[in-house]
Amino acid sequence: MTTKLEDKHAGNGNLVGEGQPYLGEKYQANGKPVANGREKILAKEDGSRRVGGSRGVLTNVIPHSYSEFREPELGTWIYERGKVVKMLAASASSFDVFRAMHLDLDIVKLYLKPLLIGELAPEEPSQERNKSSQLVEDFRELRRTLEAMNMFKANPTFFFLHFIQVLILETLAWLIVWHFGSGWPVTIFISCLLTISQGQSSYLQHDLGHLSIFTKSKWNHLMQKLMMSHCKGLSTSWWNHRHFQHHVKTNIHPKDPDIDMGALFLLGELQPVKFGKMKIKYIDYEKQHLYFYMVGLPLLMPVYFNLESMKVMCLQRYWEDIAWVSSFYIRHFITFGPFYGIFGTILLIYLVKFLESPWVTYVTQMSHIPMRMSKEENRDWLSAQVLTTCNVEQSIFNDWFTGHLNFQIEHHLFPTMPRHNYHKVAPLVRSLCAKHGLQYVNKPMLEAFGDIVRALKKSAALWMDAYYET
Incomplete structure (x- = not known):
């Protein structure tokens, strides 16, 4: 296959040019090539190329099959309307991925430009031939329609009122313990208030991360640092890195960190069969749907998220996040320390996280664990998100309790859309799914909760069949 690249200086964000490493080399995090002894790509220069960084045409001869030209460290070369783009989050249409995660179209073009490595020769078959061009175009037309309807414009008043809600709950908890003392009934009551505050803080920082x-x-x-690190005691940088990977590669092994439960839970259909055939039994997985209630629900927030956040902050040296998270604990020691002491305040903090954990677990897992999990399938953006995500029915309580993440399909298709507009665009998304034969799943909340356990039980059965087969 032949690609043509204009020889421009890389420093201005343009295409790869003079002074850049061969396309076959590996890269370190700082962008420097790693010597690995791999065969370099042969390069041919035509007579139009000039020396000294002048513009010209550089022709690279690379293997015909893109599957021969992939390295896990580099990502994957993908196609976008005849152009070849290098991305870690490759396979879904590059424009749609970037467009979904960025509000500003100029930002999208800016990020895509240095990733463009060439164009397909006219005789080359497209690797995206299995995608429906009509579906892709219909989805892009829907997005253009929603943009014209101002569906991506946030209402600051909406988010300000939610912020006030958090402040009122925090203040009320302190006033109650100040007036009534620190007895157990009061402690349990203010813990519930603080739990609600923590839950709503999660949704608000989630909005700030996307919008x-x-x-x-x-x-x-x-403001995101304030809500996530100061109000919740978790690293914002850790959350953003993890959460945006989840959005780009939802339910895709091994790219979605949210479906990596380590040795504790086996999810989907592929992982249980793999573990079973390899005779791996770290835990009695046939009972994972039962110990989910004892481990998954109560320990996600106070143990797993907390330890993971602290580990990443320290290893990556996120000094700003460390300072913000420290302010979370300092604030609690100042406000509640006079009533509970240092040890009692720490217990109060983790009691609140313990109470919040089932809430967060159900809301974050009910829309994904029961849905399709697979390896990379190179699907278009619409299909990739609809097949791996489901909605929960709308109601005033459901909207408040889930922070409008009961509209998970719309949120995943349009992550930068403010949540107060999800219910307005849901009928249009449902209609588009019906047109192209995609199942738009919308279920009652209690059924969604139960589907988490049913999915774990199904995965456990797959593991048992593979593990005990002769």
Whole structure:
């Protein structure tokens, strides 16, 4: 296969040019090539190329099959309308992935530009031939329609009122313990208030992570630090890195960190069979749907998320996050320390996280664990998200309890859309899914809760069949 690249200086964000490493080399995190002894790509220069960084045409001869030209460290070369793009989150249409995660189209073009490595020769078959071009175009037309309807415009008042809700709950908890003392009935009651505050803080920081609610992004960044690190005691950088991977590669092994439960739970259909055939039995997986209630629900927040956040902050040296998280504990020691002491305040903090954990677990897992999990299938953006995500029926309580993440399909298709608009666009998404034969799953909340356990039980059965087969 032949690609043509304009020889421009890489420093200005343009295409790969003079002074850049061969396309076959590996890269370190700082962008420097790693010597690995791999065969380098042969390069041919035509007579139009000039020396000294002048513009010209560079022709690279690379293997005909893209499958021969993939390295896990580099990502995958993918196609976008005849162009070849290098991405770690490759396979879904590159434009749709970037467009989904960025509000500003100029930002999308800016990020895609240095990743463009060439164009397909006219005689080359497209690797995206299995995708429905009509479905892709219909989805892009839907997005253009929603943009024209201002569905991506956030209402600051909506989010300000939610912020006020958090402040009221935090203040009320302190006033109650100040007035009534720190007895067990009071402690349990204020723990419930603080749990609600923590839950709503999660949704607000989630909004701030996806949206540009404020005119200047630095204020968005500051407010997310306030809500996630100061109000919840978790690293914002850790959450953003993990969460955005989940959005780009939902339910895809091994790219979605949210379906990596280590040795504790086996999810989907592929992982249980793999473990079973390899005779792996770290835990009695046939009972995983039962110990989910004893381990998964109560320990996700106070143990797993907390330890993971702290580990990443320390190893990656996120000093800003460490300072913000420290302010979370300092604030609690100042406000509740006089009533409970240092040890009692720590117990109060983790009691709140313990109470919040089932809430967070159910809301985050009910829309994905029961849905399709697979390896990379190179699907279009619409199909990839609809097949791996489901909705929960709308009601005033469901909207509040889930932070409008009961509209998980719309949220995954349009992560930068403010949540107060999900219910408005849901009928249009449902209609598009019906047109192209995609199942748009929408279920009652209690059924969604139960489906988590039923999915774990199904995966356990697959593991048993593979493990005990002769």
